[in-house]
Amino acid sequence: MRAAVLREYGEPLKIEEREPPTPEPHGAVVAVEACGICRSDWHAWMGHGEWADDQVPRGQVLGHEPAGEVVAVGEQVTALTVGDRIAVPFNLGDGTCHYCRNGYGNVCVNDRALGFQPEAPGAFAEQVHLPWAEYNAMRLPEGVSARDVAAIGCRFMTAFHGLAHRAALGPGDWLAVHGCGGVGLSAVHVGKALGARVVAVDVNESALGRASDLGATEVVNATECEVPATIQALTDGGAHVSMDALGIAETCRNSIRSLRRRGEHVQVGLSTDAERGEVSVPTDYMARHELSFHGSRGMPPTRYDELFGLMQAGAVTPGKLVSREVALSDVSDRLDAMTRYEVEGVEVVTDFAN
Known part of the structure; x- marks a missing residue:
């Protein structure tokens, strides 16, 4: 063969x-x-x-x-x-x-x-x-x-498991998706199916267009704004659930800081040789706002x-x-x-x- x-x-x-x-x-x-x-x-x-x-x-x-x-x-x-x-x-x-x-x-x-x-x-x-x-x-x-x-x-099953089983995404919740590659677009589509309002974040306008076609309520070009503040404003206080679908340090930290109080971060993206498997995260901020950090695999x-x-x-x-x-x-x-x-x-x- x-x-x-x-x-x-x-x-x-x-x-x-x-x-x-x-x-x-x-x-x-x-x-x-x-x-x-x-x-x-x-x-x-x-x-x-x-x-x-x-x-x-x-x-x-x-x-x-x-x-x-x-x-x-x-x-x-x-x-x-x-x-x-x-x-x-x-x-x-x-x-x-x-x-x-x-x-x-x-x-x-x-x-x-x-x-x-x-x-x-x-x-x-x-x-x-x-x-x-x-x-x-x-x-x-x-x-x-x-x-x-x-x-x-x-990608699709990982997005589904992360949102439906690891986090508690529900109808009417705000979901932020950082990175609109395969798993990110899957998360947009799954989030829409679960009744959430979705903010899609990427640096590529074509990818953001695909996210809109799949049901994103809002799209954010990360090259044009300060991402966490923009999402906080769009969602009136932050996302209930946010997913890092890329895995670089910037998207991981942006995802965490995009959350409202008691929000849930889902880590799906894997790091590159720039991060070598480790990213520093704002632990004091997470503790103060009772944020949850979920790893998700398949x-x-x-x-x-x-x-x-x-x-x-x-x-x-x-x-x-x-x-x-x-x-x-x-x-x-x-x-x-x-x-x-x-x-x-x-x-x-x-x-x-x-």
């Missing part, structure tokens, strides 16, 4: 021929129909994460936002059959640890991170292996395309049904985020475009033969 392999950080991925995976007794093999290209792939491609002992090794097949069709199952798997169409989460839980048993499989103590660890080769490939398949596989509802589910991938597999239900009801349409469909051989170019912040929305690999 063809697969895109990380050989050198920051250099084009190598399209290589590899042996197709065979399922572990608890696993399944999926023929990939679509896989999103995410900024987390860019972090891996750039070699970020060494400061947290989280650097993706050379030789890794990247790609962590797949959907496709089951083509083989392990001997212990009875709840899945060949031909089932499924979504594959990137945060793979074993289904047995304390966290998995209590609904938090996204932070499983034995987890495998799809596309980021040698034990979990990724989905920039014609086929991908899914471990602990009965716990992790999420069947696609009727009428939901693999392309749209790839748009859910890491989404428990057991809660996919909530998101699929919103899709079937038409409350969210992740396909609207897809800006481009590309071939496997295009992935390196699209990762390079992320370096220059030239990617808008969600780009998805749908052609694995070229």
Whole structure:
């Protein structure tokens, strides 16, 4: 099978021929129909994460936002059959640890991170292996395309989990979203679906235009104002929930200072080598105003049904985020475009033969 392999950080991925995976007794093999290209792939491609002992090794097949069709199952798997169409989460839980048993499989103590660890080769490939398949596989509802589910991938489900499960965003609340890339635009769309009023912040007018199309009530160009003060004024005292969807020091601190008293900050964006995993935050300000700081990673597999239900009801349409469909051989170019912040929305690999 063809697969895109990380050989050198920051250099084009190598399209290589590899042996197709065979399922572990608890696993399944999926023929990939679509896989999103995410900024987390860019972090891996750039070699970020060494400061947290989280650097993706050379030789890794990247790609962590797949959907496709089951083509083989392990001997212990009875709840899945060949031909089932499924979504594959990137945060793979074993289904047995304390966290998995209590609904938090996204932070499983034995987890495998799809596309980021040698034990979990990724989905920039014609086929991908899914471990602990009965716990992790999420069947696609009727009428939901693999392309749209790839748009859910890491970014949409992470935004949904962060706003609906980690924070307590409710109807009528103000939500501020800092950074309107894939996860930020997902957060705008999810926030609108949950009944919130959304302020979208970016430095790119085209990205802000997309945010408006997805339901943002207000848009703020960060190059033209002092962001926290502007949001405080627009929301009559600050956002109830604010998300840093980019991960640089400026957006993290702006997000915190955009909150009203007892507001909730959600950290989704990962840092670059400028921050090396650490950002100083205004702790006195947070204590004085009783602000909450939530980390958020992916989404428990057991809660996919909530998101699929919103899709079937038409409350969210992740396909609207897809800006481009590309071939496997295009992935390196699209990762390079992320370096220059030239990617808008969600780009998805749908052609694995070229």
